[in-house]
Amino acid sequence: MAFTMLEKTDYTTADISNGKEKYLTYCLSCHGDLGYGDGIAAASLPEKPSNIYKGLTSPFEFESELYSTVMNGNEGMPAWGAVLSADDIRDIFGYIIDVNNI
Numbered sequence: 001m002a003f004t005m006l007e008k009t010d011y012t013t014a015d016i017s018n019g020k021e022k023y024l025t026y027c028l029s030c031h032g033d034l035g036y037g038d039g040i041a042a043a044s045l046p047e048k049p050s051n052i053y054k055g056l057t058s059p060f061e062f063e064s065e066l067y068s069t070v071m072n073g074n075e076g077m078p079a080w081g082a083v084l085s086a087d088d089i090r091d092i093f094g095y096i097i098d099v100n101n102i
C-alpha cells in the first residue's frame with residue numbers, strides 16, 4: 001500500500017473536513033464519536049464494532065488491512081467500496097487521528 005501511518009502528517013484541513021463529513025455520515029452510528037466502537041447502534045449489533053483509533057495507532061495493524069476492511073467489509077462491518085473512494089477512506093482515518101489528538 002502506498003500510504004502508512006507516517007503519512008498522517010500530510011493531511012490538509014480539506015482532507016480532515018472531508019473525512020469528518022464522511023465519518024459522521026457513514027461510520028459514527030457504529031464506531032462512535034472518537035472511533036472507539038461505542039456508537040449508538042453498537043449495542044444492538046451481534047459483532048462489536050472495532051476501535052478504529054486503536055487500530056490506526058497500533059504497531060501491529062497494517063493500515064492497508066484496515067483500508068481493505070472498509071472497502072470490502074468484514075463480519076458485522078458493511079462494505080463501503082461502492083460508496084467511498086480510497087481518498088475518502090484515507091481522509092476518514094486522518095479525521096479519526098485528528099479528533100483524538102485535540
Ligand code: HEC
Nearest residue numbers: 026027030047048049050055066069070074075076077080
Ligand atoms: C453497521 C455498523 C458499522 C458501520 C456503519 C461501520 N462499521 Fe466499521 N466495523 C463494524 C464492526 C461490527 C466491525 C468489526 C468487524 C470484525 O470484527 O471483523 C468493524 C470494523 C471496522 C474496522 C476494522 C478495525 C480493525 O482493527 O480491524 C475499520 C477500520 C472500520 N470498521 C472502519 C469503518 C469506517 C471507516 C466506517 C464508515 C465508512 C465504518 N467502519 C462503518 C461495524 C460498522
